[in-house]
Amino acid sequence: MSASPSTSIIQPGSILGVLGSGQLGRMFAIAARRLGYRVHVYSPDDDTPTGQVADLEIQGAYEDLDAVAAFARGVSVVTFEFENVPSATTAAIDKICPVRPGGHVLHTTQHRLREKSFFASRGLPVTPFRAVRSLVDLEQAAVELGLPAVLKTASWGYDGKGQVILRQNSDLPQAWDSLKTDEGILEAFIDYECEASVIVARGLNGEMAIYGPLRNEHQHHILDITTFPSALSEKIEKAAIEVAVQATLALDVVGILCIEFFITRSGDVLINEVAPRPHNSGHVTIDGHVTCQFEQQVRAICGLPLGSSASHGPCAMANLLGDVWVEAKGTPRWERALANHSIKLHLYGKEAARMGRKMGHLTTVGTSVAEARQAVITARQNLMTND
Numbered sequence: 001m002s003a004s005p006s007t008s009i010i011q012p013g014s015i016l017g018v019l020g021s022g023q024l025g026r027m028f029a030i031a032a033r034r035l036g037y038r039v040h041v042y043s044p045d046d047d048t049p050t051g052q053v054a055d056l057e058i059q060g061a062y063e064d065l066d067a068v069a070a071f072a073r074g075v076s077v078v079t080f081e082f083e084n085v086p087s088a089t090t091a092a093i094d095k096i097c098p099v100r101p102g103g104h105v106l107h108t109t110q111h112r113l114r115e116k117s118f119f120a121s122r123g124l125p126v127t128p129f130r131a132v133r134s135l136v137d138l139e140q141a142a143v144e145l146g147l148p149a150v151l152k153t154a155s156w157g158y159d160g161k162g163q164v165i166l167r168q169n170s171d172l173p174q175a176w177d178s179l180k181t182d183e184g185i186l187e188a189f190i191d192y193e194c195e196a197s198v199i200v201a202r203g204l205n206g207e208m209a210i211y212g213p214l215r216n217e218h219q220h221h222i223l224d225i226t227t228f229p230s231a232l233s234e235k236i237e238k239a240a241i242e243v244a245v246q247a248t249l250a251l252d253v254v255g256i257l258c259i260e261f262f263i264t265r266s267g268d269v270l271i272n273e274v275a276p277r278p279h280n281s282g283h284v285t286i287d288g289h290v291t292c293q294f295e296q297q298v299r300a301i302c303g304l305p306l307g308s309s310a311s312h313g314p315c316a317m318a319n320l321l322g323d324v325w326v327e328a329k330g331t332p333r334w335e336r337a338l339a340n341h342s343i344k345l346h347l348y349g350k351e352a353a354r355m356g357r358k359m360g361h362l363t364t365v366g367t368s369v370a371e372a373r374q375a376v377i378t379a380r381q382n383l384m385t386n387d
Contacts (some may be wrong), residue, residue: 008204008303009302009303009304010076010077010301010302010303011302012035012036012037013036013037013038014037014038014076014077014302015037015038015039015040015055015074015075015076016032016037016038016039016040016075016076016077016078016079016298016301016302017039017040017041017042017071017072017074017075017076017077017078017079017093017097018039018040018041018042018050018054018078018079018080018081019041019042019043019062019078019079019080019081019082019085019089019090020041020043020050020080020081020082020085021041021042021043021045021048021049021050021051021057021081021082022048022049022050022081022082022348023049023050023348023350023358023360024081024082024277024278024294025041025048025049025050025054025081025082026048026049026050026052026053026348026349027278027283027286027292027294027346028050028079028081028278028294028297028298029041029050029053029054030053030294031292031294031295031297031298032298033053034295035295035298035299037298037302038055038056039053039054039055039056040054040055040056040057040058040071040074040075041054041056041057041058042058042060042067042068042071043058043059043060043062043082044059044060044061044062045059046059049348049349049350050081052349053349056074058071062085062086062089063086063088063089065088065089065092068089068092068093069092069093069095069096071093072092072093072096072097073096073097075097076097077097077098077099077100077301077302078090078093078097078098078099078100079099079100079101079255079277079297079301080099080106080276080277081277081278082277083106083109083110083275083276083277084110084155085106085110087103087106087107090102090103090106091103098301100254100255100300100301101251101253101254101255101256101257101276102252102254104251104252105251105252105253105257105276106276108251109251109274109275109276110155111154111155112152112153112154112155112185112273113129113131113154113183113185114154115273115274116129116185116187116271118250118251119247119250119271122246122250124243124246124247124250124271125243125268125269125270125271126270126271127187127188127190127262127270127271127272128145128187128188129145129185129186129187129188130144130145130185130186131183131184131185132151132176132183132184132185132186133182133183133184134176135172135173135176138151138172138175138176138184138186139169139172141186142166142169142172142186145186145187145188146188147166147167147168147169147189148165148166148167148189149165149166149186149187149188149189150163150164150165150166150186150187150188150189151163151164151165151166151175151176151179151184151185151186152179152184152185152186152187153179153181153183153184153185154181154183154184154185155183162179162181163221164178164179165189166186190262190264190270190272191264191265192262192263192264192265192270193263193264193265194215194216194232194263195215195216195217195218195260195261195262195263195272196212196213196214196215196216196230196232196240196260196261196263197212197213197214197216197226197258197259197260197261197279197281197282198210198211198212198213198214198240198241198243198244198258198259198261199211199212199214199244199256199257199258199259199278199279199281199282199285199293200244200245200247200248200253200256200257200258200259201255201256201293201296201297201299201300201306201309202248202253202254202255202257202300203254203299203300203303203304203305203306204254204300204303205303207305207306208245208248208306209291209296209306209307209308209309210241210244210245210309211228211282211285211289211293211309212228212230212240212241212244213230213232213236213237213240213241213261214226214227214228214230214281214282214284215227215228215230215231215232216260216281220356222319222321222356222358223280223281223319224318224319225316225317225318225319225373225376225377226280226281226283226284226316226317227284227314227315227316227317227369227372227373228284228288228311228314228315228316228369229311229314229369231369232263233267235267236263236267236269239269240259240261240263240269243259243261243269243271244257244259247259247271247274251276253276254300254301255276255277255297255300255301256276256277256278256279256282256293256296256297256300257274257275257276258274258275258277258278258279258281258282259271259274260272260273260274260275260279260281277297278293278294278297279293280319280358281317283317283346283361283363284315284316284317284363285309286344286346286363287312287315287344287363287364287365288311288312288313288315288316288317288363288365289308289309289310289311289312289315290307290308290309290310290311290312291306291307291308291309295307296309312365313365313366313367314365314366314367314368314369314371314372315363315364315365315366315372316363316364316366316369316372316373316375316376317361317362317363317376318361318362318363318376318377318379318380319358319360319361320332320347320358320359320360320361320362320380320383321355321356321357321358321359322352322353322354322355322356322357322359323355323356324353324359324380324383324384325353325359326353326355327384328383328384328386329386332383332384333382333383333384333385333386334383336379336382336383336385337362337379337380337382337383338379339382340364340375340378340379342364342365342366342375343362343363343364343375343376343379344362344363344364345360345362346360346361346362346363347359347360348360362376362379362380363376364376364379
C-alpha cells in the first residue's frame with residue numbers, strides 16, 4: 001500500500017536543521033518559527049545571526065562528520081543558507097535525514113565551472129566560458145573569447161570576491177597569480193542592459209512558485225537595490241522565467257533556487273550565476289509579496305503546499321552595508337529612516353560593521369516602482385544624516 005501524501009509532510013512542531021548561520025538562515029528561522037517549527041543551526045561560528053533566533057546553535061567544523069551526524073540525528077530535515085559546504089558533509093547527513101535541496105545540487109552550484117558546464121550541456125543560455133587551469137589555458141581562452149573578459153575562481157567566490165576583469169593581454173599573468181588557484185573559469189564580458197533574477201520555489205510534489213524577474217542594481221559587485229516589477233518587456237520576462245523553471249527542473253531542486261541573469265542590449269537572457277537557497281534580491285519578497293522566499297523554503301522542504309507569490313504592489317529593497325555605519329560615524333539614525341511609515345527595517349544582528357559587510361536591508365511597497373525605489377534610497381541616506 002502506498003503512503004498517503006500526508007506521511008511525507010514534516011509537520012509544524014518538528015525540528016528543522018540549517019547548515020550555515022548568516023542572515024539568510026536567520027530569516028529562514030524566523031519564518032520557520034512563525035509556522036511553529038523549531039530550528040537547529042550548525043556552523044563553525046557562534047553568536048551568529050541565525051543562532052540568535054534559533055532554538056539551538058551548534059558550533060562545529062563542516063569537516064567533523066561525527067558532529068555533523070549528531071546534528072542530523074536531532075532534526076527532521078536539513079537545508080542550507082550557504083553553498084560552500086563540503087559534499088562529504090551533505091552525504092553524511094543524507095544517510096540520517098533528508099537534505100533539501102539535495103547534495104547533488106550543492107555539488108553542482110558551489111563550483112562555477114561545474115555549474116556553467118551543467119547548464120550548457122542542457123541547452124540553457126549561459127555566458128560564454130572556458131575552463132582555465134594554467135596561464136597557458138588563460139592565454140588561449142583569452143584568444144577564443146576575446147578581451148575584456150572576467151577571470152573567476154572555480155569555487156569559493158561571492159559578491160565579486162575571487163574574480164578580476166581582464167582588459168588587455170598584459171593583465172593575464174598577474175591576474176592568474178592573484179587568484180591563487182589551480183582551477184578557474186574565464187567568462188566573456190557581457191555588454192548587458194541590466195541584471196535581473198528569478199527565484200523559484202519548488203515543493204516535494206513538483207509544485208512551483210515564482211518571483212520575478214526582479215531588477216537588480218549592483219555597486220562594487222554587491223547588490224545595492226532590487227525593484228519589482230522589473231520593467232522588462234513581456235517577452236524577456238517570459239524567457240527569463242522559462243529558463244529559471246528549466247534550470248530548477250534540471251537540478252531537481254526541492255527548496256529555493258535563485259537564477260541571476262544578464263539581460264543583453266539585444267534582449268537575450270543569459271544565466272550568470274545560480275544559488276540553491278534564498279537570495280539577497282529576494283529580500284524584497286518579505287514585505288512586498290504574500291508569501292516571502294523564506295516561508296516558501298520552509299514549506300518546500302517540509303512538503304507543505306507552497307504559498308502565493310503574488311506581490312502587494314510595486315516594491316523595492318535597499319541593502320545596508322557596513323559603509324552606512326562608517327558614514328554615520330557610529331550608530332545610524334534609525335528614527336530618521338523610519339519616519340517614513342512605509343519603510344520596513346531588517347537588521348541581521350551582526351555586531352561589527354565593516355565596509356562591504358551586509359548588515360541589514362530596507363524594504364517598502366509603493367504606488368510605483370520609481371516611488372518605492374526612491375523611498376528606500378532616501379531612507380538609507382537619512383540613516384547617515386548627522387545634523
